[in-house]
Amino acid sequence: MYAYDEIDRTLVNERVAEFRDQVKRRLSGELSEDEFKMLRLQNGVYLQLHAYMYRIAIPYGTLSSEQLRRLAHVARRYDRGYGHFTTRQNIQFNWIKLAELPDAMADLAEVGIQSMQTSGNNMRNVTSDQWAGVAPGEIEDPRIWAELLRQFTTLHPEFSFLPRKFKIAITASEHDRAAIKIHDIGLRLLKNEQGQTGFEVLVGGGLGRSPFIAKTIKPFVHGHDILSYVEAILRVYNQYGRRDNIYKARIKILVHELGIEKFAAEVEEEWQQIRDGVLKLDDGIIEDIRSRFFYPAYETLPHMPDELKQAAHDAKFEAWRKNSVSAHKVQGYAIVTVSLKPVGKPPGDATADQMDALADIADKYSFGEIRVGHEQNLALPHVRKRDLPAVWKALEAIGLAIPNVNLVSDIIACPGLDYCSLANARSIPIAQEITRRFANHDTANLIGRLHVNISGCINACGHHHVGHIGILGVEKNNEEFYQITIGGRADEGAELGTLIGPAVPYAEVADVVEDIVEAYLALRARPEELFVDTVKRLGVEPFRERVYATR
Template sequence: MYQYTEVDQKLVDERVAQYRDQTRRYLAGELPDEEFRALRLMNGLYIQRQAPMLRVAVPYGLMSSTQMRKLAHIARTYDKGYGHFTTRTNIQYNWPTLESVPDILAELAEVQMHAIQTSGNCIRNTTTDPYAGVIASELEDPRPWCEIIRQWSTLHPEFAYLPRKFKIAVTGGPEDRAASQVHDIGLHLVKNEQGEIGFEVLVGGGLGRTPVIGKQIRPFLEGRDLLSYLEAIIRVYNLNGRRDNKYKARIKILVNAMGIDAFREQVEAEWAEIRESDLRLPQGEIDRVKAQFAPPAYAADAANNDLNAQLAENDDFRVWYERNTVEHKVPGYRIVVVSLKPYLKAPGDITDVQMDAVADLAERFSFGEIRATHHQNLVLADVKQGDLLQVWKILNANNLARPNIGTLTDMIVCPGFDFCGLANAHTLNIAEQINEKFEQVDFLHNVGNVRLNMSGCINACAHHHVGHIGILGVDKKGEDWYQFTLGGSSEADAALGKALGKAIAADEVANTIEKILLTYIEQRKSEEESFLDLVRRVGVDPFKEAVYGADH
């Protein structure tokens, strides 16, 4: 993984010192609240419903075991013993005190971490495929390109005050595990007719009040032109994006208002002015960054001749292996997904003890690296087949081996009204209700892959618009109600879900999901027809009838 240079470290250290003084001045009454608000947001600190919330950057989801141990230490020392992983692969602490944040940032800087640009109207954390570099289907590892974007975008002076926050996702192959088509910019590594690898560029995707699937602005972009083309796009947005209404300030609104052709024309004109500037990436620089992501020293004898026997002898291990591990491009290895969706726990939460356990596992069995996923789980990317049984036992002992990856209970859920000052409705209690209803693993595996996303407000932090089943919490005269959509997807076949009907009362959410799933089981042609495929084949009417009756 990428290691800080002296310049990187100096930048982060100086930012910590700067923020420490800003906090001191604020607490002494020397800095007005409104001025401090902008400064704390630049350093990832929000004031939420219960307490301050600090969001720590995890660039493209990659952490070392040392960094994970530091995150565990911070949870123990400055919080209530846990953290929360988000859909942008960052980690949030929900209970730090205002005065302790400079100390937290100083501790993060010791392990090459920070909270810069995890908030505010700037370029946020770039995300990518959690299987980058280890999945056979990718054209190229996208992480070096994410790192190049990180270095370019961090404290970019021209883009510190954009009309609204800005998010970029990069994928390396035909699958999309980063929801790239609902980002402000989506970058897909592709191969042109000459066999050269470059980027397909999408622009104007996003969710929230106005959900939009991104539009192609350029079918092929050479890698050396990546930064200049990104700069051109964001310059056009920065100059033309609305600043009078934050609900209409995202780039998706501008692209829709101008039309993709007119927007592309302005971008291409701007790009022509800067393409040959020092933004053009020398091959030597590309190679330098790529070298930081060289494959680890894989063992030639990693295959486990006893694996089939172990799977046959232990049903629990077999079920976990089938659901929570993925084929690796190197023979003898397996990708392990660590479930952060245990029974009756908040999705995405992880305790300090669990963080230490994952750090230990990474050091012993996966070259000391951990990845966070868009789906709020963790990944050990390089586990030998011969170590899988031991890894499972340790994960199981730490409540991290629930075999539910890709199933209904592997849900994306925002913190909702319990924590977020913007939320209209609770989500965590509804997640518990769903877990209680669908505790049986056999039923979940019979249903197969179902992506459930639930947001507590229209800001859509949990991406409910693109869930196979999407749930949006709304407030009705002081009571929580929940609106359903069906048929969304954030993957390569990205689509927005269609509304099911009127909102559902809080105590009926899990029962409503049961009706939807039983309708799917009844109507599918075979077990090979997925829930999403069925919804696309028959539409939402059969589900409406099951939920609301024949007179819907």
């Protein structure tokens, strides 16, 4: 966990007071909705279909149990008893009244939670690997660098009014769990031949109307220079990014139109002017941030405790353990992924009661720490292996011991037309129906790793472009239709999915997913061949034939 200092607390409290005054003036009519819009967006407040939506940042996905309990309090006191975890390591509340928003914001500020820059044309929440600091083989904890970037970009006067929103993600592991290649800037922590810590820097990733996979702009930037290099990228974008066309305003369009070589040259020229200035990080600054992260006092524990050997005789526990428990860098410990994808429920939602219970579980079994992943699941990062049976029972008691992580029912979905004023079609009911179709865990395990991503509009908040199966809602003659892509992925081998054919009506989407899965089971070369590998080997044609043969 990171310990916020007095500067952070003062900044957050001042922001609450400022927003309280803005809301007061809006409610009195002193501010029109147009005048209020920019002010509320920079505090994470959207106007959705039915009410204001409040988006709260969870920097690099790390929460304390105290903070999770406070989120539960906000859900219970100001909303309708639940919150929605997003693909950006945020949480959203969909029903908060505008008059009560400052009070909710103040309650969150007491435990170090804020919503600055979770919307608007500025730097959004800096995201990272939900297993950061505990993953085996990691270069080092990437959250140290994410925190440096968070402090650097929060309320930065030069970058508070960019051409469009801007997102940074960081990973330090060989396997990319932070989806860095679909971000405006992706940073991969590494060491060069001299053993120095630095970053491969990628730019120009993003989904939405014009999806792109990020390209490497510089293979290695020393850690001391990362702030100045990021600033150089932002300055070039701020200067040349389109402000006359919202659809061409993202950095991905600028990189595409200039070409990566020209863009890199512009950044290099800018960087050479500032790299040795005030943004150069010395070891003392880096170590100061590092020292503010507190890690558990791990015990010396056996690799296979007796409690785990005994619990292995319980088939239900073993199914959960094999699916939801992952290796930890410290012997005797494990990482537990908590699926927020129960059968028939909206993906990513957690009730206030579940959040309170998870906070209790984290206190008892995970040193009071919880993580949020971009797949809309949670993780307990420090669980003793001997405690796994007890954790499983505790999760089962609140309906969250669901052994479907990375399986077909572990669906990523945006809120869609049920909530969002931008959406063309519903996402949640589609996800609910697919989870019902694949509720049998034996069937899901037979299928293996398969990610289904659903977006209710072209803005791609559900990351449908990089789903193994991607589903995009579109509107045709006032009816909901859905385009289907296959073969996408968001990891270190990130690729955009390929459209398989014409859009299908709402009532047929789950049938199409079943057809695609059945085709995969018949076409895969061996049981271990993943869906995306089968698609890569054969292309989309065999799946297209199966889906449209009788349509």
